Amino acid sequence: MYTLLKQSIIDKISIPDAEMEAFCNLFCLKTLKKKEFFLREGDISRYEAFVKKGLFKVYHLDEKGTEHILYFAPENWWLVDIDSFHNNVPSMLYIEAIEDCEILVISQSDKEFANQTLPSIEKLFRIMTQKAYVNLQRRMIRNLSKTADHRYQDFIKRYPDLAVRLNNLQISAYLGISHEFLSKIRKKMVSKK
Amino acid sequence: MYTLLKQSIIDKISIPDAEMEAFCNLFCLKTLKKKEFFLREGDISRYEAFVKKGLFKVYHLDEKGTEHILYFAPENWWLVDIDSFHNNVPSMLYIEAIEDCEILVISQSDKEFANQTLPSIEKLFRIMTQKAYVNLQRRMIRNLSKTADHRYQDFIKRYPDLAVRLNNLQISAYLGISHEFLSKIRKKMVSKK
DNA sequence: GATAAAAATTGAACAAGTTCAATAATCCCG
DNA sequence: CGGGATTATTGAACTTGTTCAATTTTTATC
Numbered sequence: 265m266y267t268l269l270k271q272s273i274i275d276k277i278s279i280p281d282a283e284m285e286a287f288c289n290l291f292c293l294k295t296l297k298k299k300e301f302f303l304r305e306g307d308i309s310r311y312e313a314f315v316k317k318g319l320f321k322v323y324h325l326d327e328k329g330t331e332h333i334l335y336f337a338p339e340n341w342w343l344v345d346i347d348s349f350h351n352n353v354p355s356m357l358y359i360e361a362i363e364d365c366e367i368l369v370i371s372q373s374d375k376e377f378a379n380q381t382l383p384s385i386e387k388l389f390r391i392m393t394q395k396a397y398v399n400l401q402r403r404m405i406r407n408l409s410k411t412a413d414h415r416y417q418d419f420i421k422r423y424p425d426l427a428v429r430l431n432n433l434q435i436s437a438y439l440g441i442s443h444e445f446l447s448k449i450r451k452k453m454v455s456k457k
Numbered sequence: 458m459y460t461l462l463k464q465s466i467i468d469k470i471s472i473p474d475a476e477m478e479a480f481c482n483l484f485c486l487k488t489l490k491k492k493e494f495f496l497r498e499g500d501i502s503r504y505e506a507f508v509k510k511g512l513f514k515v516y517h518l519d520e521k522g523t524e525h526i527l528y529f530a531p532e533n534w535w536l537v538d539i540d541s542f543h544n545n546v547p548s549m550l551y552i553e554a555i556e557d558c559e560i561l562v563i564s565q566s567d568k569e570f571a572n573q574t575l576p577s578i579e580k581l582f583r584i585m586t587q588k589a590y591v592n593l594q595r596r597m598i599r600n601l602s603k604t605a606d607h608r609y610q611d612f613i614k615r616y617p618d619l620a621v622r623l624n625n626l627q628i629s630a631y632l633g634i635s636h637e638f639l640s641k642i643r644k645k646m647v648s649k650k
Numbered sequence: 651g652a653t654a655a656a657a658a659t660t661g662a663a664c665a666a667g668t669t670c671a672a673t674a675a676t677c678c679c680g
Numbered sequence: 681c682g683g684g685a686t687t688a689t690t691g692a693a694c695t696t697g698t699t700c701a702a703t704t705t706t707t708a709t710c
Contacts, residue, residue: 324598332601334594347591356598383576390583397590398540401527404597405517405549408525408633412667431687440601445667447689605697624657638697640659 265293269314269368272340276391279384287378287385291368296361302343303359309348310372315341318365319429323437324356333438335399336426342392343367362434412441413449458486462507462561465533469584472577480571480578484561489554495536496552502541503565508534511558512622516630517549526631528592529555529619535585536560555627605634606642 266288273279273287291314296302303309305325320337322345334357337343348355349372370378378385406415416439420427427435436446459481466472466480484507489495496502498518513530515538527550530536541548542565563571571578599608609632613620620628629639 324602326602330602332598334597346587347594350587351591356595379580386576386579386583387572390579390586393583393586393590394539394543397586397593398544400590400593400597401540402549404527404593404600405525407597407600409517409519409523433687442668443688444669444690448667451689626657635698636658637660637699641697644659 266291266368268316268340272314273388277384277388279388283382283384287382290374290378291370294367294369296365296367298361298364300361301358302361302367303345303348303355303357305356305358306354307348308352309345309355311369312342312344312349312372312375313367313369315339315343316366316368318361318363318367319426320359320365321362321434321437322357322359325358331437332440333434336423336430336434336438338426338429346393346396363429407440412439412445413452415439416446416449417453459484459561461509461533465507466581470577470581472581476575476577480575483567483571484563487560487562489558489560491554491557493554494551495554495560496538496541496548496550498549498551499547500541501545502538502548504562505535505537505542505565505568506560506562508532508536509559509561511554511556511560512619513552513558514555514627514630515550515552518551524630525633526627529616529623529627529631531619531622539586539589556622600633605632605638606645608632609639609642610646 269288269291270284273284279287293316294313296318302311302313302320315337317339319339320341320343321333322335322337322343323331323333325331335341337359343359345355345357345359347353348357375389379389406418410418416435419435419439432446432450433443436443439446441449462481462484463477466477472480486509487506489511495504495506495513508530510532512532513534513536514526515528515530515536516524516526518524528534530552536552538548538550538552540546541550572582599611603611609628612628612632625639625643626636629636632639634642
């Protein structure tokens with residue numbers, strides 16, 4: 265049950281067996297079907313989860329009802345709205361399964377407990393947050409400096425395995441463009457080959 | 458010398474006096490004049506710094522030579538390219554003083570030493586990275602869902618004290634628009650009042 | 651205070667991306 | 681396998697934002 269989670273932790277830090285066991289035992293398995301939600305806008309994020317199987321989208325819905333995807337979370341990724349989870353404020357985000365999923369869930373209080381009692385875990389979450397920050401920073405730079413065309417080509421090159429699991433509505437909501445415009449970009453690419 | 462730094466730490470975590478002293482002693486004071494650099498593209502970020510006085514811009518230069526500002530760092534903020542610092546890769550960023558500045562500098566190795574020997578410090582940096590991540594996430598959402606007009610008004614409302622220290626070239630490079638367009642937005646705002 | 655440099659404004663032509671509406675293709679699911 | 685729903689494509693008109701070039705205003709410096 266915890267194989268993937270353990271591997272994902274070992275890849276980031278060295279951790280004594282006892283701490284690993286203690287930490288993993290705080291998680292419980294949950295399944296979500298496609299279109300079900302792990303978090304909705306207005307909720308306070310009281311759980312964090314590791315994606316064991318499947319794929320989620322983490323997004324914000326603006327006042328016009330347009331979806332803006334912050335990131336996709338496939339296997340090995342974590343689900344949480346750090347903002348809501350740590351500042352105890354209602355979330356601006358939705359976290360929705362876009363495939364049938366299996367996740368390992370830990371509560372806010374158990375995570376705090378782990379942070380306080382298991383020295384390796386504090387480090388694990390520092391490293392994870394750093395990695396998330398670096399990814400977001402790189403994306404910010406790309407969004408500020410590249411055209412939609414370039415961002416799309418970059419996306420399918422960077423995440424080929426993800427690209428095939430997503431439809432164009434989802435990709436366009438991640439790139440920050442309309443799906444019609446994405447369709448036109450794709451057409452141009454085909455004709456240029 | 459360390460008053461501001463200590464206050465900034467106390468605001469985030471509780472820390473024994475001995476750890477506080479040990480940590481602060483790892484920093485040394487440096488001054489930079491306006492237009493001097495703390496980091497340049499291609500450098501590997503081997504130092505992290507706390508801004509004691511002044512104001513920096515952290516930005517990327519694209520292939521056309523256009524500046525894209527990731528964030529501004531006034532007093533109480535930290536200077537570092539987390540990506541370069543932790544992954545030991547050449548930086549994509551410039552960190553440049555836009556006022557005469559005083560900073561407290563710590564080396565990568567001293568920071569690692571602190572992380573390993575001072576338990577509070579691991580927590581401090583986890584919390585700081587989380588805060589930075591939350592800020593960046595909120596900005597990402599705004600950039601994806603709001604027009605330039607809205608983003609500008611939001612910026613001057615959100616950072617009024619910063620807005621008066623910056624010129625419009627810098628603000629436009631942060632908002633992700635040309636300075637000419639920002640000028641037109643400002644004109645429209647004045648006429649609507 | 652003079653003067654050079656940097657920043658801000660403006661307009662015109664243009665490019666990038668959106669919106670809306672209609673149609674076509676694909677995907678589910680009972 | 682059929683039919684409804686979702687997804688993808690296309691075109692035309694439109695909006696947002698860029699680029700370039702000229703001019704004005706402000707700032708810095710000696």
